[in-house]
Amino acid sequence: MARTSLGVEVLTGGEATAHAMRQIRPDVVPVYPITPQTPIIQTFSRFVADGKVDTVLLQVESEHSAMSAAVGAALAGARTMTATASQGLALMVEVIYIAAGLRAPIVMAVGNRALSAPINIHGDHSDGMLARDSGAVQIYAEDAQEAYDLMVMAPRIAEHPAVLLPVLVGQDGFSVTHSAENVTLLRDEEVQDFVGPYEIPYPLLGSRPSSQGLFAMPDAYFEIRVRQIQALEAAEQVFADIGRAYALRFGRHLGAVESYRMDDAQRAIVLIGSTAGTAKDVVDDLRDRGEKVGLVVLRLFRPFPHQALADALAGVERVAVLDRAAAPGTFPPLFADIRAGYAGTAEMRSYVYGLGGRDTQPQDIARVYAELSGPAHAGIRYLGLLGEDQHGES
Amino acid sequence: MASERLNAILRPGGVVLPGDVARPRTGGWRTGVKPSVDFSLCVDCLLCWIHCPDTAVQQEHGVFQGFDYDLCKGCEVCSEVCPTNAIQMVAEATPLDARGAVLPEGGRRDG
Amino acid sequence: MASLKQLALQEEKRPAFTGGHSLCAGCGIPTIVRTVLDSIPGPVVAVSATGCLEVATTRFPFTAWGVPWLHVAFENAAAVASGVEAAYRSMTHRGKLSGEKVTIVVFAGDGGTYDIGLQALSGALERGHRFLYVCYDNEAYMNTGIQRSGATPFAASTTTSPVGSVGRGKAEVRKDLTAIVVAHHIPYAAQASTSHWQDLSVKVERAVRQDGPSFLNVLSTCPPGWGHDARDGARLARLAVESRYWPLFEVVDGHYRLTHYPAHPMALLEWLEMQKRFAHLRGIQSVDLEAMIEREIMGQWQDLERRTAESKAWFEERESESA
Numbered sequence: 101m102a103r104t105s106l107g108v109e110v111l112t113g114g115e116a117t118a119h120a121m122r123q124i125r126p127d128v129v130p131v132y133p134i135t136p137q138t139p140i141i142q143t144f145s146r147f148v149a150d151g152k153v154d155t156v157l158l159q160v161e162s163e164h165s166a167m168s169a170a171v172g173a174a175l176a177g178a179r180t181m182t183a184t185a186s187q188g189l190a191l192m193v194e195v196i197y198i199a200a201g202l203r204a205p206i207v208m209a210v211g212n213r214a215l216s217a218p219i220n221i222h223g224d225h226s227d228g229m230l231a232r233d234s235g236a237v238q239i240y241a242e243d244a245q246e247a248y249d250l251m252v253m254a255p256r257i258a259e260h261p262a263v264l265l266p267v268l269v270g271q272d273g274f275s276v277t278h279s280a281e282n283v284t285l286l287r288d289e290e291v292q293d294f295v296g297p298y299e300i301p302y303p304l305l306g307s308r309p310s311s312q313g314l315f316a317m318p319d320a321y322f323e324i325r326v327r328q329i330q331a332l333e334a335a336e337q338v339f340a341d342i343g344r345a346y347a348l349r350f351g352r353h354l355g356a357v358e359s360y361r362m363d364d365a366q367r368a369i370v371l372i373g374s375t376a377g378t379a380k381d382v383v384d385d386l387r388d389r390g391e392k393v394g395l396v397v398l399r400l401f402r403p404f405p406h407q408a409l410a411d412a413l414a415g416v417e418r419v420a421v422l423d424r425a426a427a428p429g430t431f432p433p434l435f436a437d438i439r440a441g442y443a444g445t446a447e448m449r450s451y452v453y454g455l456g457g458r459d460t461q462p463q464d465i466a467r468v469y470a471e472l473s474g475p476a477h478a479g480i481r482y483l484g485l486l487g488e489d490q491h492g493e494s
Numbered sequence: 495m496a497s498e499r500l501n502a503i504l505r506p507g508g509v510v511l512p513g514d515v516a517r518p519r520t521g522g523w524r525t526g527v528k529p530s531v532d533f534s535l536c537v538d539c540l541l542c543w544i545h546c547p548d549t550a551v552q553q554e555h556g557v558f559q560g561f562d563y564d565l566c567k568g569c570e571v572c573s574e575v576c577p578t579n580a581i582q583m584v585a586e587a588t589p590l591d592a593r594g595a596v597l598p599e600g601g602r603r604d605g
Numbered sequence: 606m607a608s609l610k611q612l613a614l615q616e617e618k619r620p621a622f623t624g625g626h627s628l629c630a631g632c633g634i635p636t637i638v639r640t641v642l643d644s645i646p647g648p649v650v651a652v653s654a655t656g657c658l659e660v661a662t663t664r665f666p667f668t669a670w671g672v673p674w675l676h677v678a679f680e681n682a683a684a685v686a687s688g689v690e691a692a693y694r695s696m697t698h699r700g701k702l703s704g705e706k707v708t709i710v711v712f713a714g715d716g717g718t719y720d721i722g723l724q725a726l727s728g729a730l731e732r733g734h735r736f737l738y739v740c741y742d743n744e745a746y747m748n749t750g751i752q753r754s755g756a757t758p759f760a761a762s763t764t765t766s767p768v769g770s771v772g773r774g775k776a777e778v779r780k781d782l783t784a785i786v787v788a789h790h791i792p793y794a795a796q797a798s799t800s801h802w803q804d805l806s807v808k809v810e811r812a813v814r815q816d817g818p819s820f821l822n823v824l825s826t827c828p829p830g831w832g833h834d835a836r837d838g839a840r841l842a843r844l845a846v847e848s849r850y851w852p853l854f855e856v857v858d859g860h861y862r863l864t865h866y867p868a869h870p871m872a873l874l875e876w877l878e879m880q881k882r883f884a885h886l887r888g889i890q891s892v893d894l895e896a897m898i899e900r901e902i903m904g905q906w907q908d909l910e911r912r913t914a915e916s917k918a919w920f921e922e923r924e925s926e927s928a
Contacts, residue, residue, distance in 0.1 A: 173688035301505070313659075508665055544609055
């Protein structure tokens with residue numbers, strides 16, 4: 101890894117995530133391998149083996165057990181982190197719901213990858229979307245730097261007394277997990293100081309015996325669940341506060357929504373994840389040619405920042421929402437969520453792109469902006485699908 | 495349950511602490527018989543104590559004290575395991591003293 | 606070796622498990638839980654799998670548990686306990702705890718252990734976590750209405766293996782879970798019964814002394830599931846042991862030892878006849894089923910006798926070393 105005096109290293113998203121974990125020094129990390137998150141756990145395991153961090157590493161026998169062990173550890177009183185993707189996330193999703201219900205502040209990195217079938221190891225957002233109603237906070241990184249920064253921010257979001265929920269930090273499989281770029285790392289002490297000590301109200305290894313995970317009948321479940329929902333809603337403000345604290349201290353600001361050249365934009369794309377990099381280049385090209393276009397990148401997906409998004413889209417006439425996941429039988433998740441909470445005047449169109457790691461080229465994004473100048477399509481348009489009008493030739 | 499009562503004990507995750515609420519009175523499960531004890535036969539073996547599924551046998555420092563009729567479900571396991579037949583099941587209405595002994599006709603037995 | 610009085614004093618000092626729960630009248634589980642927890646003097650964290658014990662003892666907002674207690678799901682009690690144990694190790698290493706030894710105990714039924722919980726159990730045993738796993742074995746998925754599990758004995762009638770004009774109860778012999786557990790090379794595994802509470806208590810003491818995983822498979826009578834009168838629970842548990850249906854033994858570092866030899870072995874038939882789940886075995890037409898059960902039980906007993914004989918020297922050497 102190349103090192104400069106500024107603390108910049110050339111790292112993949114996976115490696116950067118492992119560094120963040122090393123610097124956070126969690127008490128317990130259960131690990132189970134699945135492509136494309138394996139670089140995260142392998143790098144972290146190497147740190148443990150070399151004595152660079154004294155975390156207790158648990159090589160569990162499935163992802164379901166990884167999240168189960170994480171719940172046990174987190175509620176016992178230990179700061180706990182893990183990583184997964186795709187089928188692993190699908191297998192453990194039962195326990196992610198439970199972790200949220202039990203208010204276990206676990207931080208989990210997700211190397212976002214397509215869900216079977218067909219089995220596919222490449223990047224899309226379907227795994228994160230499977231967990232979207234789990235009650236966990238969901239954040240998405242655009243690149244390795246963001247993956248690192250969001251990981252460092254995550255424990256304070258998860259552990260905030262008003263939140264106390266699992267936090268999933270997503271980064272696109274292969275495009276981010278395995279692609280190297282310059283990442284500015286903080287100093288170990290800075291991260292330690294920023295995250296602070298781990299404190300939860302009723303640690304099982306504490307002094308007050310408590311019972312957790314009770315059987316709630318119809319006379320109590322509803323109230324317990326609504327309290328949990330309110331905690332997730334509170335995470336929006338907490339995310340903003342932690343983001344500001346991080347920016348003040350370290351100079352990089354990661355808010356719920358990033359507006360790229362949106363000031364007088366008339367046409368805009370909204371999306372999540374690494375394709376933002378490609379889209380920003382296209383926006384720059386089109387702006388050079390005088391087109392009033394912009395890009396909105398969503399970092400916070402759960403809780404959904406309806407107001408922040410509406411503010412970002414103020415003045416925009418036409419919006420294309422690009423989903424890297426489908427919701428078969430209806431509109432895809434990001435589009436549906438935006439529409440559900442949007443009371444503005446922009447006309448919105450739904451695109452699905454990049455499933456199973458299908459690469460999205462600049463010309464694909466340019467085509468979306470061009471189509472935004474024309475009449476709206478009904479339903480969903482598939483971007484980059486072979487056979488789909490003029491661009492899709494095999 | 496009443497909302498005030500619920501709110502008073504609603505913690506994140508529905509965590510509860512022992513003693514948050516009174517124990518349910520499972521004594522209401524009994525269907526006509528309850529245990530009684532003849533103290534002249536009881537040897538404080540505590541077999542009834544360990545075999546009672548409802549922790550309804552009261553003891554203090556290893557000495558049998560009687561039954562908690564708010565908890566006893568009337569399963570009769572205590573009377574079955576008692577090696578001296580000190581425990582007998584009697585009709586629910588049978589008057590017993592504070593420690594579960596049958597009251598003699600027209601008088602109270604000292605505890 | 607604790608007396609009942611000592612267990613009672615421990616429970617007085619630390620009431621780990623109280624009444625007020627909604628387990629069936631005459632349920633065998635509470636005696637298991639109380640004997641186990643009252644045999645462990647220091648701090649305890651209990652982890653439960655979904656099942657009779659968990660549901661009936663923690664109907665929000667009531668809890669019967671006086672020790673820290675966690676329930677997550679059905680199939681992962683051993684994985685959850687692994688996490689608690691890892692937290693304990695990490696927090697101890699980092700000086701965040703007082704240093705007092707905390708015992709982690711899992712309570713799971715046969716459903717959550719033999720079947721859906723087997724993977725998590727296997728992983729936890731393989732990783733060598735220091736914890737005690739107690740399976741309360743009532744031989745079926747009782748909480749959901751008496752459905753057949755991998756622990757249900759051959760020929761038993763359950764709601765998913767009912768006796769009908771075609772079906773004759775469970776068609777398969779039960780798994781030998783203790784053998785599966787022993788195959789993980791853990792320091793201590795044992796089989797116990799509430800009828801022999803002191804044997805169970807001694808086994809708990811031995812188990813929690815181990816620097817690694819320990820496992821107890823404890824038979825739990827079940828009035829609705831087995832079809833017996835509530836009052837007969839303790840007697841039935843004793844009959845299970847005395848008829849050699851449920852042998853009491855322990856496995857120390859892979860060496861087997863029977864811990865109880867019935868002085869006057871009871872006939873297996875007496876054990877079967879007390880339970881409605883075996884009612885269809887009465888009668889000439891079911892002689893073959895009874896014979897099969899007899900063969901299976903006696904085969905299992907003789908195997909244990911043989912293994913005990915093989916390990917006799919090993920245990921004697923150990924005892925003379927520690928003398």
